[in-house]
Amino acid sequence: xxxxxLLIFITCSFAxxxxxxxxxxxxxxxxxxxxxxxYEVDAHIHINVDFLKVPETDAKIYFKQPDKVKLSSxxxxxxxxxxxxxxxxxxxxxxxxxxxxxxxxxxxFNTAVIKIVPLDDDKDIILSTVWIDMDYFIVRKTEITTxxxxxxxxxxxxxxxxxxxxxxxxxxxxxxxxxxxxxxxFGNNKDTDKNGQKKKxxxxxxxxxxxxxxxxxxxxxxxxxxxxxx
Amino acid sequence: xxxxxxxxLYKIFRKLRTYISFGTIGLLGILxxxxxxxxxxxxxxxxxxxxxxxxxxVGNFLNGYLIGYLVLNTLTIHIPFLITLVAGDMLAxxxxxxxxxxxxxxxxxRSNVLASKFIAGLIFxxxxxxxxxxxxxxxxxxxxxxxxxIVFRPENLVILTSNDVLWRFxxxxxxxxxxxxVITALAFLFSSLVENAIGPIVATMAVVIVFLILANLDFGFxxxxxxxxxxxxxxxxxxxxxxxxxxxxxxKACRILALHVAGLYGVTWxxxxxxxxxx
Numbered sequence: 001x002x003x004x005x006l007l008i009f010i011t012c013s014f015a016x017x018x019x020x021x022x023x024x025x026x027x028x029x030x031x032x033x034x035x036x037x038x039y040e041v042d043a044h045i046h047i048n049v050d051f052l053k054v055p056e057t058d059a060k061i062y063f064k065q066p067d068k069v070k071l072s073s074x075x076x077x078x079x080x081x082x083x084x085x086x087x088x089x090x091x092x093x094x095x096x097x098x099x100x101x102x103x104x105x106x107x108x109f110n111t112a113v114i115k116i117v118p119l120d121d122d123k124d125i126i127l128s129t130v131w132i133d134m135d136y137f138i139v140r141k142t143e144i145t146t147x148x149x150x151x152x153x154x155x156x157x158x159x160x161x162x163x164x165x166x167x168x169x170x171x172x173x174x175x176x177x178x179x180x181x182x183x184x185x186f187g188n189n190k191d192t193d194k195n196g197q198k199k200k201x202x203x204x205x206x207x208x209x210x211x212x213x214x215x216x217x218x219x220x221x222x223x224x225x226x227x228x229x230x
Numbered sequence: 231x232x233x234x235x236x237x238x239l240y241k242i243f244r245k246l247r248t249y250i251s252f253g254t255i256g257l258l259g260i261l262x263x264x265x266x267x268x269x270x271x272x273x274x275x276x277x278x279x280x281x282x283x284x285x286x287x288v289g290n291f292l293n294g295y296l297i298g299y300l301v302l303n304t305l306t307i308h309i310p311f312l313i314t315l316v317a318g319d320m321l322a323x324x325x326x327x328x329x330x331x332x333x334x335x336x337x338x339x340r341s342n343v344l345a346s347k348f349i350a351g352l353i354f355x356x357x358x359x360x361x362x363x364x365x366x367x368x369x370x371x372x373x374x375x376x377x378x379x380i381v382f383r384p385e386n387l388v389i390l391t392s393n394d395v396l397w398r399f400x401x402x403x404x405x406x407x408x409x410x411x412v413i414t415a416l417a418f419l420f421s422s423l424v425e426n427a428i429g430p431i432v433a434t435m436a437v438v439i440v441f442l443i444l445a446n447l448d449f450g451f452x453x454x455x456x457x458x459x460x461x462x463x464x465x466x467x468x469x470x471x472x473x474x475x476x477x478x479x480x481x482k483a484c485r486i487l488a489l490h491v492a493g494l495y496g497v498t499w500x501x502x503x504x505x506x507x508x509x
Contacts, residue, residue, distance in 0.1 A: 051386035053473045055394070059288070076289030076378040076391055084286050149284065177284055202284070 022098035022114045028137040029088050036165050038064040040214040045079050049204030054078050061210075063087065068224045080206050082152050083173035088139045091128050095119040101129070106141060110134045124148055138166045150177040150202075165215050173206040231346060234338060238350035242316060248354070251312035252361055258308075259301060259365030263373055266297060270374075277382065290377030295395050297370030299379060301362065302402060302467065309406075310413040310438050311431075313358065317351045317417035318430030321502075325425035330507050344422075344502050348495055351414045359407045367399055381471045388473050398475075402467040405480070408487050409464040413438065415494035422498045422505070460490050 039062075046056045059077035061084065062070040069085040071077060101113040111131040118125050124146045131141035138160070143153045152175040156168040242248050266273070270292045278291065324330045334340060379395050381388040390398070416437060420430035441461040444452055456462050466483035469476050 053386055053388040055389070055391050055473070057391075071286050071288055073288050076287070076389065078285050078287035078289075078389070081284060081286045175284075 022100045022112075025100075025112055025114065025132050025134075025137065026092050026098060029132055029139060030092060032137050032166055033088050034065070036063075036065070036167065037216045038062070038219040039165075039167065040217065040219060041167075041210045042212045043079070044209040044211070045077060046207045047078060047080070047204065048206070049202060051202070052204070062219055062223050064219050064221070064224065065089075067093075068221070070224045072223075079208065080152070080173050080175055082144070082149065082175070083154065083171065083206055083208065086139075086154060086156060086168060086171055088130075091116060091130060091139075091142060091144075094123065103134075104131065106131050109140055111140055136160055136166060150175065152176070163213070165213070167210070167213055167215070169210055171208045171210070173208065175202070175204055175206075177202045231342060234342060234346035235349050235353070238320075238346050239353060242320075242350055242354050245316075245319075247315050247319070251315055251358055254312055255309075255358065255362050256365050258304070259297075259362070259369060262297060262301060262366070263369055266292065266370075267373065277380070281387070289389075290375070291380050293374045293377030293379075293392075294367055294370030294372070295377065295379040295390075295392070295399070297374065298363070298367030298399055299381065299471065301366035302406065309358070309362065309410060311435055313355055313410055313413045314417040314431045314434040316354050317414040318421050318434060319427035320347050320351055320418060321421040322424050322427040322430055323421075326427060334507055340503055341499065344499055348415070348418055348498075351418055352411055355410050355414045356407050359403055359410060362406075363399070363403045379471065383472075388471060390471065390473060394473075398470045401480075402470050405467040405470070405484065408484060408491070409467075412460050412464075412487050412490045412494070415491045415498070419494050419498045419501075422502045460487065463487055 041061050041063075043059050043061050044056065045059060047054050055076075057073065057075070057077040059071055059073040059079070062068075062072065063085065066089055067085065067087065069087075071079055071084060096119055097117045099115045099117075101115055104111050104113050110133070112134055114130050114132060116128040116130060118128075125144055126147060127145045129143040130139055132138070133140050136158075138158060139154075139156060141153065141155050143151065145151045152173065155172040155174070157170045158166055159169045160166065274291045274296075281287075324333055333343060336343075376392045376395075378392055379390045381390065413434060417430050417434040420433045421427065424430060438461060441459040445456055445459050445462050447453075463483040463486050466480055469480050
């Protein structure tokens, strides 16, 4: 009897799995985020990396569709480059192949796990795994493996129901980057070999808390031009 | 006592060699400022280009604090030499000029003469460090303004916000004064032993250079010798630019250097009191 039940469960799971079309989920996620034409948000950033001691900072982040993003602060602010833009559009850019992997209860939310393999050779991203909330069609988690920057993950928290747009209230950015010495010109280069090829692992995390979203208020393109201070 | 110190200060600042020290520091500061005005952006870009691969950041890293920090790094070798030029001459100079006996025959005790000369030497050292702070940090802030201080270390990279830097510099300059006071005390001791100022200057620099070389040799018994070399503590001001600051190490270094100043002056006083003055 147990064997029959198990067989029925596996068959049903497989059948259900086949019913979830990753393209449909991705389209719904894109449609959801496309409602946000632009936003301006205050960000409180805390970076936690062993050999990088930086203070907690406050900054303003500007975003404009499709992929314009800008970090701005009257003082010092720092954020992992890949954590600056949480737009799902960046994961679903260009040619890719999407495969549904499984359903997963991720931190209490019903999610579909989808693997995305870019088909363009020139892409730095090798593989992305995305946890898509099946109820709200928002990205709850993303794990990305790249050719040059190691692996990183974005864990997104939302205040669903309290805001009109599904934008995260906080994000945890985890990274494990293979890098050579960050010291640039006048650093100690003991960790690199003669060819500068030996790289060390830089594990760390960044917690970003977002507040005071101003969505679709219209942001001029001039905001995204590089200033000299950067 | 105040009068004797004033006289000793007058003697110091009447000599041309005193201004060599100030002139050298002024020139160094101005040259670094000009270099930073011309090449500063490229220097910062070069230093942070690998950081930019992984992080996006905004801030002004080319600022007066960076100039002050870079110049402070010259403290170990270059500034001691400028101090010995004056401190090494303070007693030996009297012998060379033949004014020792005249000076000591006045109704002022040998101890007071020695103390006034040493205090004058310390005041000179303080003024030199203050001048160093002015031409590097002061002019740097005037020309480049404030910003974040980026500190590269072998083991990590520290970024300090602009409102968290000034107190560190204040303590670092006070520490620099203390560590340079050891050089003053050492040159003063050598100066009390000979009758020509060249000897104390060369001997003091020889001690500093030999100690620095020994501290950098990491083998055999030499590594056990390190804690006993005062030069090993002269760079402890660097810990002030860590986050958080290891104050126990800083205070330990302060104590050791202060003991060196007191010890070296004590030996000078002991020898000078018993010395037979023949010139």
